[in-house]
Amino acid sequence: MSTVTKKQAGAGVRLHKASLGNRIKRDLQKHWQLYLLFLPIFVYFVIFKYAPMAGLAISFQDFKAAKGIFGSKWVGMKHFVNFFNDPYLPRLLRNTVTIALSTLIFSFPMPILLALLINELRSRTLSRTVQTISYIPHFISTVVVCGIITDLVSRTGGVTMLLHQLFGMPVTNMLYEAGYFVPIYIASDIWSNIGWNSIVYLSALTSIDQELYEAAKVDGANKWHQIIHVTLPCLVPTIVIMFILKVGKMFDVGYEKIMLLYTPLTYETADVINTYVYRRGFAENVNYSYATAVGFFNSVVCFGLVFMTNKITQRMGGNSLW
């Protein structure tokens, strides 16, 4: 390419263009069935994933449903400015970050730990029993889990009584106390998901080459060394991917569950960005544009977090999503 003259280069461009056209033609000829198969999926993504993204435009409008997105008045950054001056903003951010980080610190490592412990069990029966039992809560719906929680932590509930007898904690309805909200949320989250989320790690563990352990034993590694130097490194790629995915969903915190558990009495610790979006969109002081602006802020933060985490993990060890 470096030796071509100008004339040839000009011809080359034309040739290249023609070949692009040809390539498209050939590609269509060869793969039209594939494209036809993908068409409904393409339409689905455009309508239900990308049209809502375009709909974020209403956060720059005073959206009126009757006028639609094309008829409503554009107001620039008004709603974002209002949001940054919203008296609830500090509380929303604090709660969202607290719940998100607590989930990451307390809920995320539990399934990994469980998978390691199940993997080290010597009795196959016990191992299978633990798996079967720990998966059960995943099949209990969020609504039902929250129904059970409301009973267990009520004034006369089992958990309230147990905590009273063991640690002398006061007998109250714990769901009405702001201080208990995050612990209740996290504990029930672990209860629901520890088993189910361990599956992906267990399946990674089963694919570890047993010869690695044999080699480690020959080198004089004891059980502990084997876990640290063989098992964990083999789990790292899975952990990293699950971690990045988790970070992406981090700011979405289980708002559906929070909506079932919180009351105005606990908004102080329980109200997060997404529950606020719901209330401002559908329940109180309804304003679609404002709620969309708040949600937009949330989406951008989420995306930024995934992007950063991915970059960091890439730097650290080459494990990444993309």
Added chain:
Amino acid sequence: MTAMNKSQKTTIRVPLGERIFYWADAALMILLCVIILIPLVHVVAGSFSEGTAYMGHSGLLLWPLNPTLEAYQAVFKNQDIWTGYGNTLIIVVVGTLLDMLFTLVAAYVLSRKNYMLKRFFTVMVVFSMYFSGGMIPFFLVVKEVGLYKSIWALIIPSLINVFNLIILRTAMMGVPDSLEESAALDGAGHLTILFRIIAPLVLPTLAVVALYYAVSHWNSWFNALLFIKNRQQYPLQLILREILILSDSDDGLSLSETIQFATIVVATVPVLCIYPFIQKYFVKGVMVGAVKG
């Protein structure tokens, strides 16, 4: 070879530290099982208890108080639960079937090689996992396409879960090319290759993905809260929300706890009955791969 292994096993003694570790591990796991089961035992015991006896009781139950079936009789008379059950059953069955069809085809196309828009499609799909329009624009779009107040609003907008799509695509990429190539030489089209050759080979993953979809349809209540306004169309979870959550707040309407427990049992046991049959696929079926296009 086996003889040597045997002699090794008998001569090498497990060190004390390791033995303690095994026992502690086993004890910890048993404790975990107990903690997981206790709330469930409490619910089941409560559901068979007498309403007034339960009212006067506090703390965890391990056994019913004055065993009776009165709570279940009340639940079986509640028409809402059965319409809810019916609606949810339709949503789970139709929803999961359509989800699987769309996800299978999407995963198949994305796992093919050497077509021009592969990279574009992959980026389009993956990007939607990390960025979304959020609740309000989603609501408006669903309303705009005419699904508001329709049970289809709980099925069509959630046809594809990108995470499931990627799991399935990763599994499909693991199928050796030679199989498809020889089928293509025999004149098999894409649909034949997909359903006759690839699908059977990724069966464990298919089972897991189908289960993910079914469970998420079964659990979902939030979209129904947004889109369904007619009580006759309420899925079970919305009815449960009324019975278990809303009735506990100050609005009065209080239902006895034992009836709530019986409702939980009636609404949960059928799912738990299916689960042992698919459990064997769980560990085999889930391999999360990177999303590299």
